[in-house]
Amino acid sequence: MGGARGRLIPYSNRQSAIQLIEEAHTNGARYEVACKELKISGRTFQRWKNSEESLLDKRKGSHPDKPSHALSKEEEQLIIDTCSKIEYSSLPPTQIVPKLADKGVYIASESSFYRVLRKRKLNAQRGRVKERKNNPAPELIAVVPNDIWSTDITYLPGSILGLFFYLYVVIDVYSRKIVGFEVYDEQSEMNMKSLIKRIVTSLK
DSSP: OOOSTTOOOOHHHHHHHHHHHHHHHHTTOOHHHHHHHTTOOHHHHHHHHHOHHHHSOOSTTSSOSSOOOOOOHHHHHHHHHHHHSTTTTTOOHHHHHHHHHHTTOOOOOHHHHHHHHHHTTOOSOOSOOOOOOOOOOOOOOOOSTTSSEEEEEEEEEOSSTTOEEEEEEEEETTTOOEEEEEEESSOOHHHHHHHHHHHHHHHO
16 A cells, blocks of 8 residues: 555545554554554554544545545445355455455455445355254163163352352162262362262172
8 A cells, every 4th residue: 555655545545544454453463563564654544543634635636525435336246256255155254354465455344344244134154054953962761770870969058158068969860869979079070980989889
């Protein structure tokens, strides 16, 4: 975007530069680095940003009588065509715009991409998506006592505020009876394994 000193820069390009730099800053980039990428100085950016009047170049042909931020139909179609390409079809604008920038291409801001996609009702996930399969959880049926056990851990408040003990319980699914329990001062897989091992040993 930058170039020889005093070169005429269209109003629309200045607006695009401000928006692009602000988005880069929002995503963690320093203003200085973002400005450098567009080959403009930090002072120029601040002048454009801080004064709307300075954005309107008084020289002939620098801007229309009524500046508009609206995208043209051609620009909107370019956004749609870009998002429809195979390499971008499954990506959101937050990834498309940076990828285009890496190639030295700027079409519009991320917010403009989202706005156009919403307008065309194309903001849903694009690209080939695997058909969602609703796999029901397997149903386990106990037919005899001690065929299937169910485990549970219950919080027990201690005498000190914020202090808890943990009641480990093993239940027989067939009879709904408690086959073993233990209280521990912490939650861990080893505690549950220890309780189950003790129960199994006692049943032998």
